[in-house]
Amino acid sequence: MRISTKGRLATTTALATIGLIAGMIWWANQEVEDASGRRRQTTELTRGLTELRLVTFEYMLHRHERPRQQEREVTERLARLIDASPFSGAGQREVLDHLREHSAAAHRLFEELAATPGADGANTADAESTRRFEAQLSSRLLILQQESLADAFRLTDFSAERINAAQQRVVIVILAGLALIALTTGGAAWLINRKVLAPIKRLEEATREVAAGNWNYKLDLAGDDEIADMSRNFDAMTHSLRTSFAQIERSNQELAALNQEIEAFSYSVSHDLRGPLRSMDGFSLALLEDYGDKLDDEAKDSLQRIRAASQRMGRLIDELLGLSRVTRAELKLKPVNLSEIAREIADTLAQQQPPRAVQWQIEEGLMVHADKALLQIAMQNLLENAWKFTGKVDEPVIRVGATERDGKQEYFVADNGVGFDMVYADRLFGAFQRLHHESEFPGTGIGLAIVQRVIRRHEGTIRVEAKPGLGAAFFFQLREQSHG
Amino acid sequence: MQNPQARAGAVAAITVMIVVAVALAYASGSGMFTKPAAPIEKLGIALATTPDAALLHIAAAKGYFAEEGLAVTLTLVSHGKVALDLLARGQADLASAADAPFVISVLKGERLGIAATVVNVPNEMAIVARRDRGIAAPHDLLGKRIGVTLGTNGEYFLWAFLIRHKLAPDSVTLVDMPPGRMAQELASGTIDAVSTWEPIRSKAHAALADNARTFTGADAYTATQVVVGRSEFLKARPGAVERLMRALLKAEAFNRSQPQQALEIVADRLKLEPKGLLESGWKDFQLKVDLRQSQLVTLEDQARWAMARGYADQGPVPNFLLHLHLDALLAVLPERVTVVH
Secondary structure: OOHHHHHHHHHHHHHHHHHHHHHHHHHHHHHHHHHHHHHHHHHHHHHHHHHHHHHHHHHHHHOOHHHHHHHHHHHHHHHHHHHOOOOOOHHHHHHHHHHHHHHHHHHHHHHHHHHOOOOOOOOHHHHHHHHHHHHHHHHHHHHHHHHHHHHHHHHHHHHHHHHHHHHHHHHHHHHHHHHHHHHHHHHHHHHHHHHHHHHHHHHHHHHHHHHOOOOOOOOOOOOOOHHHHHHHHHHHHHHHHHHHHHHHHHHHHHHHHHHHHHHHHHHHHHHHHHHHHHHHHHHHHHHHHHHHHHOOHHHHHHHHHHHHHHHHHHHHHHHHHHHHHHHHOOOOEEEEEHHHHHHHHHHHHHHHOOOOOOEEEEOOOOEEEEEHHHHHHHHHHHHHHHHHHOOOOOOOEEEEEEEEEOOEEEEEEEEOOOOOOHHHHHHOOOOOOOOOOOOOOOOOOOHHHHHHHHHHHOOOEEEEEEEOOOEEEEEEEOOOOOOO | OOOHHHHHHHHHHHHHHHHHHHHHHHHHHOOOOOOOOOOOEEEEEEEEOOHHHHHHHHHHHHOHHHHOOEEEEEEEEOOHHHHHHHHHOOOOOEEEEEHHHHHHHHHOOOOEEEEEEEEEEOOOOEEEEEHHHOOOOHHHHOOOEEEEOOOOHHHHHHHHHHHHOOOOHHHOEEEEOOHHHHHHHHHHOOOOEEEEOOOHHHHHHHHHHHHEEEEEOOOOOOEEEEEEEEHHHHHHOHHHHHHHHHHHHHHHHHHHHOHHHHHHHHHHHOOOOHHHHHHOOHHHOEEEEEEOHHHHHHHHHHHHHHHHOOOOOOOOOOOHHHHEOOHHHHHHOHHHEOOOO
């Protein structure tokens, strides 16, 4: 059964239980109120009978009209009370019938007594008869009224019994309701624990296991509720992740092997090419030196060109080897003072070309967590580029600093040199890509490729902003050091 | 306890236990658990073969005496006065009789007590008269010969009936005879009327057929049957008397719930046809175990009658409260005792 269905069922059961208990309490309360009403009426009846007894005695003592009139009134009131009585049980009806009969008989006897002339004026025999008659009537009246009172008390007892029974029912209903609620609560707690909380605990264990890297953990919960569905989905997810990771692992291994092969190939190619180049340059130089006097100018020029081309190719190979080393070198991360590196490179460049008056603005205290040797290579390339492309500016300025972008620290190397059109920006970091002719600004076109590779090895990013004639600025971020 | 589910379960279990404990305490307090049985007690009861002793007959027939741990020996007699004689001679522990002979016994010095009233019948007593003797109204009884069993409530009823109709009690001639002879004597014409109870009254009426004229007097006297014992006995054997009260109350409840079966039981034990018993006013028999304050008034009236009739010397009316044994009924069903005490 679904948890949602169970929830609805539990809610319905709880509401039905509460409704049932409320209904039973209402019913029992009605019983109490009904019984109380009956008791009030029997109290009225008892009061009427007591009053009747009082006025009967008063009449017997003084034979006045006033108590006789009161006796009639009370008798009529009693008759109305008896007729309006709500008692319906067989025993109660029997008592009411007695009351009705006794009340009528008592009134009849009272009227006979009132109609009997006194014995004073009669002869002795008649006087004795009358005296006995009156005595008998009085006794019968007493008996009837006493029995009526006893009957009224019986009705009071019936009412009290009914109230007691109703109160007992209220107690039983409340006890039964409490037991029902306790059982329902216990049952619900047991069910929730067994069907919901225990599976959720297993699910939580499973997520912990998977978070710890145990991709083979399997939940395998049986059932047809939401948690069982979730368990099946969880198992499917871990299965899918296992497959994906295996694929990624295989691809990584293949890529690493391929990279290694490419690196080895490019290294051997670069290294092996240097021999023939050195021969070409060496033999050209030997020709110039040994047979220079026998060669005309055109031949000499050709040999010079061969030498220049060989040397340029040698530099290209050196750059390629450098790029390869950047890729293969092992990272040794530690705190590195970027400002200090920039300052040292600037000093070196200034010494190489003392006539150039470049204004250096290097922010102090720039600290990064990086491989110092690789970072030096990257900064060397960036600062040499800036130095080179400000060569034709009247007041060259090169800045090194840091700024914040999207909440992350970003470092920059900026200049006010020739700049370039941002349309060509995506070509900028490719090997041997150049935006200016070599005759204008010499270079191999591999420097920025090396910079990008260094930054990537630090799991960072690099971007550029430039405008023709206004300069260029290179911004880079490095992966922030984990504090854990 | 760390686990909230376990804690919730424990709370629920404790609640259930409390509820069950309260329910058990409630049940035990309401008398749902019965007490162990007490030893059987023997009782000898003398009672009349009249419908007035119906509750005793029903209790015997339904085995209620045995259920209450009583081994009862019933001695059947013709009428209550004879039962009281057996009690006086020590041949019975208890007797069932009308109130009039009980009053005479008390006036004669018997130390008796009423344990309970077992019936009230407003119209049981009657005077059955011969029409052919010119008897059509109560005053026609003047100067007539009326058969009664002296010292019984038959005689007392005649007295009360005459007074009710303002007639002098000594204006008629009483002829003493046992109840069994009344119908025959009336039919033969040796007497003009009889004053008696059921089933003699019905037999007398049947014997005269159309010639019968029956007078009742609910306003004059309500026939009452009482269970009487010697005062010493009632005090000495309270347990036995209480069991007797319980058995009689069971018989009363049976009559209320199964009136037809109760009628058949009584008719069988009195050797009457159920139809005949019904015709004799069975429905007016209020079979009920009680002790009422109003009864004291009747007992005192009967005492005055008994002294006037010479069954005892003239003197003050006895204190009948001393002759009502309230303890047993108070112990069993106190609301049935309305005597001021």
